[in-house]
Amino acid sequence: xxxHPFQAWVEKTxxxxxxxxxxxxxxxxxxxxxxFDESIPEARLQxxxxxxxxxxxxxxxSQLGSSRLRWVFEHGQLQSARRLDGAIxxxxxxxxxxxxxxxxxxFAEFLNTVSPAPEMxxxxxxxxxxxxxxxxxxxxx
Amino acid sequence: MTSPDSPPTRSRxxxxxxxxxxxxxxxxxxxxxxxxxxxxxxxxxTADNYAEALNCLKANQVDLVVLDIxxxxxxxxxxxxxxxxxxxxxxxxxxxxxxTPEKRDYALQHGAALVLDKIDVAGGFExxxxxxxxxxxxxxxxxxxxxxxxxxxxxxxxxxxxxxxSVLEIKASNTDGRIYISEGSIIHAEIGGIFGEKALARLYGxxxxxxxxxAFTQPSRQTIDGQWEGLLMEAAxxxxxxxxxxxxxxxxxxxxxxxxxxxxxxxxxxRIEEIVLSSSTNDILYQxxxxxxxxxxxxxxxxxVKSASVGKLLPALGRADRLEIREARSRVICLLQPERKMxxxxxxxPPQA
Numbered sequence: 237x238x239x240h241p242f243q244a245w246v247e248k249t250x251x252x253x254x255x256x257x258x259x260x261x262x263x264x265x266x267x268x269x270x271x272f273d274e275s276i277p278e279a280r281l282q283x284x285x286x287x288x289x290x291x292x293x294x295x296x297x298s299q300l301g302s303s304r305l306r307w308v309f310e311h312g313q314l315q316s317a318r319r320l321d322g323a324i325x326x327x328x329x330x331x332x333x334x335x336x337x338x339x340x341x342x343f344a345e346f347l348n349t350v351s352p353a354p355e356m357x358x359x360x361x362x363x364x365x366x367x368x369x370x371x372x373x374x375x376x377x
Numbered sequence: 378m379t380s381p382d383s384p385p386t387r388s389r390x391x392x393x394x395x396x397x398x399x400x401x402x403x404x405x406x407x408x409x410x411x412x413x414x415x416x417x418x419x420x421x422x423t424a425d426n427y428a429e430a431l432n433c434l435k436a437n438q439v440d441l442v443v444l445d446i447x448x449x450x451x452x453x454x455x456x457x458x459x460x461x462x463x464x465x466x467x468x469x470x471x472x473x474x475x476x477t478p479e480k481r482d483y484a485l486q487h488g489a490a491l492v493l494d495k496i497d498v499a500g501g502f503e504x505x506x507x508x509x510x511x512x513x514x515x516x517x518x519x520x521x522x523x524x525x526x527x528x529x530x531x532x533x534x535x536x537x538x539x540x541x542x543s544v545l546e547i548k549a550s551n552t553d554g555r556i557y558i559s560e561g562s563i564i565h566a567e568i569g570g571i572f573g574e575k576a577l578a579r580l581y582g583x584x585x586x587x588x589x590x591x592a593f594t595q596p597s598r599q600t601i602d603g604q605w606e607g608l609l610m611e612a613a614x615x616x617x618x619x620x621x622x623x624x625x626x627x628x629x630x631x632x633x634x635x636x637x638x639x640x641x642x643x644x645x646x647x648r649i650e651e652i653v654l655s656s657s658t659n660d661i662l663y664q665x666x667x668x669x670x671x672x673x674x675x676x677x678x679x680x681x682v683k684s685a686s687v688g689k690l691l692p693a694l695g696r697a698d699r700l701e702i703r704e705a706r707s708r709v710i711c712l713l714q715p716e717r718k719m720x721x722x723x724x725x726x727p728p729q730a
Contacts (some may be wrong), residue, residue, distance in 0.1 A: 275693035281691075287690075305702055307687065307699075309698060310698065328691065
């Protein structure tokens with residue numbers, strides 16, 4: 237079975253402080269996921285990746301951009317980066333203050349990784365979501 | 378219905394309160410603590426059913442209604458809804474034997490200024506007195522009536538939006554702080570020998586304590602002159618980082634470098650381009666330079682739903698606070714809290730070489 241183009245990157249994140257789990261979702265919807273903390277099950281992170289793809293799609297349609305997102309929660313955060321080819325990486329982080337340089341380093345590598353073109357290009361997200369149609373938020377003036 | 382038994386004895390305005398509760402013992406306890414022991418200037422009307430409460434409101438001017446949720450015939454939450462329809466500006470504090478999150482959320486969404494656990498109230502009147510006083514002192518219009526249903530950051534936002542002048546005094550377990558607001562601008566903050574924006578971040582990061590608004594007095598110096606919206610957002614971000622730094626120092630005395638984010642923010646020239654603030658019911662509370670404010674509100678609401686979905690998938694992360702969108706030359710911060718949502722767009726100009 238062919239290895240996911242970002243499998244090595246996903247595995248590599250294990251050695252970085254503050255990373256609880258990580259994942260990459262390509263435009264063809266194939267995913268590579270790794271969890272280093274039992275509170276972040278891989279199956280759940282896959283759903284989160286789908287959700288992030290929807291959010292990125294909506295923000296992009298609203299001309300707000302989506303190249304870097306930081307979703308801050310009470311006890312941790314989700315950091316995501318999006319490549320021009322539509323691949324999205326997410327890092328589930330705790331609140332380790334030492335993590336910021338590591339995030340930048342990891343995402344720089346993710347953005348610069350050469351990956352083959354998706355075998356079955358498709359829309360990265362459906363046009364509607366379970367919460368209803370994604371909104372048109374007005375764009376940037 | 379009983380008439381007040383404690384006429385005002387001071388020259389300053391007294392607080393007129395209506396307590397609606399079917400327990401004579403609790404009513405006596407309440408009066409005893411608030412009026413006899415704490416402040417005789419409180420005028421306390423009482424009613425042991427809702428019909429009496431309505432009659433009392435017709436006959437008397439009241440600054441605050443304190444309402445027991447668990448009453449016979451009609452649920453207190455239903456009465457709250459009814460009361461708010463006819464008197465939207467009247468502050469209502471709800472008491473409940475058991476405050477479930479659902480009840481609390483419902484009450485706050487339907488206009489309650491404060492929801493208190495009745496057991497805690499009975500055992501600790503001292504702690505709720507300032508809250509009731511602040512609620513009763515709230516003007517009929519404006520934002521101060523929301524003092525206790527929102528957090529410190531939202532209170533600051535409301536003071537700034539209302540172009541108020543005040544001093545927000547914060548008392549935590551072992552330190553006191555102050556934030557000075559002059560005509561809607563945050564001009565000074567201080568806590569434990571720290572001043573300016575760092576103090577604002579530290580104050581915002583406090584996890585417990587009490588705060589109340591005092592009349593404005595001129596601070597000894599002005600340490601802040603930024604736009605308040607950006608300051609509050611930065612304070613929220615800095616407080617997260619500060620909390621992490623403090624935790625790390627406690628764990629191992631690590632010498633920390635500033636985060637990349639903080640360094641970038643510090644060096645770039647930031648300019649706020651757009652602001653939209655919306656309520657729990659998606660009403661626009663404030664907008665500035667936002668020609669598509671309604672669409673922003675729709676987006677915020679959608680993002681809040683998405684945040685809740687993520688929170689359910691990964692409960693270890695806790696409740697969502699905000700989503701930040703970073704582009705090379707812009708930053709969007711979406712504050713995502715059920716009771717308040719905020720959209721702020723900033724442009725970032727890198728420093729000149």
